[in-house]
Amino acid sequence: MNANATSLTGAILIGARDLAADRSFRAVDPARDSAIEPAFAEAGPAHVAEAAALAAAAFPAYRATAPEARAAFLEAIASEIEALGDVLVERAGLESGLPAARLTGERARTTGQLRLFASWVRAGGADEPRLDSPQPERKPLPRADLRLRHIGVGPVAVFGASNFPLAFSVAGGDTASALAAGCPVIVKGHPAHPGTSELVGRAIRRAVAACGLPEGVFSLLTGTSHELGSALVADPRIAAVGFTGSRAGGLALARIAAGREVPIPVYAEMSSINPVFLLPEALASRAEALAAGFVGSLTLGAGQFCTNPGLVIALDSPGLDRFLAAASAALGGAPAATMLTPGIARAYAGGVAALEESGAAQTLARGRADGGANACRPALFVTDGAAFRATPALAREVFGASALVVRCADVEDLLAVARAVEGQLTATLQLDEGDHALAAALLPVLEEKAGRILANGWPTGVEVCHAMVHGGPFPATSDVRTTSVGTLAIRRFLRPVCYQDLPAALLPAAVADGNPLGLPRLVDGAAQPGAAP
């Protein structure tokens, strides 16, 4: 890797061109509360229009790429990111305050995700072809030859998240799944990590060039203004939006998308407090171990995970008292970790203060106050079921290492609390065998509340695989029908097209006679395997 690949220019990356702007901004090192060089160009509506025009121009050629070519492109992006070496982890750490070990793991997750989508595209996961045989002799009417494949919806706008500067940002899950679906991508980089974004953006650009793809397949717009994001979602050439961030931000983009002349889908992952149910037998048998696991999950990465366990629900019992004592002790000794941005640290402190002053919950424990600038001092609160159900503010997400324990009077109270929570990314059951009856009663409720249900684990940690669901009912996401992690995420950016009686010479390869791409296909309703990979 030569020096140019890892030096930062602060430019806006529109296809193959570097563009400047009148205004600029700098990233902030949250640990030192100080600005970091260089200055980054502040993209505006004119840049959106240029990027969107390039993306629209690139779409026909890009969506026509064969699975092998598209998979090779995804793999090339992964390799280019790896080739950036330590510079990427260092810059991401400087801009996010996250430790190098975490970022090294996140980088592996990012490249692994790109390679998983590559394998899924090769396995026909983008095309999902279906063929129905003609029945020329059928009475009263013959049946035509019908073949279906999926194609990309068009250029996709991706909003990078602050809390995963690699895995949910420029080359994160939204970008990987949209590119896998055959859609050009325009990323609106998160202003908290513009340097990390530029490094990864240039890696993608190199992969575009190396694979001989049209430049408009990828652009990166950096900026701090709401105007930039609004212009991107409103652009008529954008066909779908992926977003991870705040509830207010996601809802604002969804409103813009719904108000367009041609409305488009917004996949916004927004807000989740991830309830954990500590069932009685599990509490009785291992309250202290549960407390240790809980505090570890709560304080991991300063609690800055979408799946952070912010709500604990249990029956009033000696086991719960033991859990609270152990959790309070562990939390009291938990160090204050630097948060991603000064704004996030302020919002966290404000959310915790509001709970402290609410009168509806009692403060059980706070973590150590010895962190530096923008540190997150963990917090644990307790309330009862009636107060929780009567006080919607208690169920609001406090982004960071803050959790609320709800002490329930009885099973009915516990089920009522479960029914009262909003939509969630996850719900967790801590249970022993003697808890199965209660768990069976809870499960149908939780299935309607969350996208993922865990037993005897902690919700932080989202496996990238085929069976993952990182999604859930509103307000966890704006679209309950899908996931933003795992191979199923590709369906967000696909649409079906049917070909009726098209001459063989004109049929796309995915649905052609003889299955030239070797894809698994549904033929007359029966799954037919593809060529072995």
Place this chain on the structure above:
Amino acid sequence: MNANATSLTGAILIGARDLAADRSFRAVDPARDSAIEPAFAEAGPAHVAEAAALAAAAFPAYRATAPEARAAFLEAIASEIEALGDVLVERAGLESGLPAARLTGERARTTGQLRLFASWVRAGGADEPRLDSPQPERKPLPRADLRLRHIGVGPVAVFGASNFPLAFSVAGGDTASALAAGCPVIVKGHPAHPGTSELVGRAIRRAVAACGLPEGVFSLLTGTSHELGSALVADPRIAAVGFTGSRAGGLALARIAAGREVPIPVYAEMSSINPVFLLPEALASRAEALAAGFVGSLTLGAGQFCTNPGLVIALDSPGLDRFLAAASAALGGAPAATMLTPGIARAYAGGVAALEESGAAQTLARGRADGGANACRPALFVTDGAAFRATPALAREVFGASALVVRCADVEDLLAVARAVEGQLTATLQLDEGDHALAAALLPVLEEKAGRILANGWPTGVEVCHAMVHGGPFPATSDVRTTSVGTLAIRRFLRPVCYQDLPAALLPAAVADGNPLGLPRLVDGAAQPGAAP
């Protein structure tokens, strides 16, 4: 079938109860322009609330039905509809003006559709299970046991269409696919055929009872007010909406859905003029046959199909002149057929008059004017490519047997016209082998414009099968990612749920060890077949 099953009461069907209302309305026989007995209760917001409460109460039990039970229910509906006998076809004919032969075919399509969804549910098409094996030894972190299945999104509101009183109405495709997905259904019956709706609604109710399902699985609200539909879409217990009808109606419902505290998806099929491209060689070799086929498709059912060919695009040529002469002659002799409602007949006459007076198109031919009340007098117009592109009003749907031919100066003009059309349900190519090069240039454009591309056929006639797409870009539908006909339609009403490390005793059967339901499942990314059906 006893007499009670086929006698009409005019009641609102809320679960198992018949409800009355303060106000009522009657259907109109469009052929005689006269009201038909009996009076039907005018449902209002209070009925919506009752039906929604019952549907929400029924949802947990209904979505938990095993594939076999749900499939048997769908088949029971089909049998109950058949058991209604001639009364159904007679009443539907009286209310719609459609001939008995068409309605008999439509009834077969309706019952066949229910049975296809039954077979698809048995084949795992609702659950679509995915399993990823645990990897306890993986470094640096073990992988959990992850299993995914799909469940229904919740109660679905279905708006019956006027133009298919059976196949897109009370027990039509939206209802069949929502029930197949495990969602209770509340139908807002189309006020043009309330008697047909009541007959079919009672058939569904009998199937609900015979299958031992909770009564709230199905309700039928009949009424004429916008207030009724608005209240239904706004009800917080409704999770998704299926609609077939006008662009204005679909957009109004989409706005209500997007403005809810918890937004929900609206699958609205709205507006399509279904361009037909007559390529030069085909025109030269068989202009007269094309004209005959075209006029047959255009005037079928008084042109009242979503897929009616309302736009014909061809290069200026002697072949096109022959086509126009033959089509004009055939259309001039086409009888005036009764339209579905007086309102539709008025809108058709107004749309044709607007084209006649637009100055942007010339009237080529009109059909016979000897129809009775509310007859559709077919109309054929011609314009050129430049005028078409400059006059958006020419591309607006005129629901009924009206079509516009666009005479293009050259291939560039023809491609420009293709790019200028809005989103469509279908696009058709009439082509011979010598037209393949031009067709290959058109195909990528058409794939981005339409959900289904036909060659050498006519778009009317939508096969119900696995590879069908009855959908398309806006404004053909409000959601390009799906179809309202065929087994893929079930995905509109499903959402994925993931189970992580759940004890075997608590796992749903669809993802349980040993595959007790015998469903095809994706295991570690590879398709595994189910038990043979």
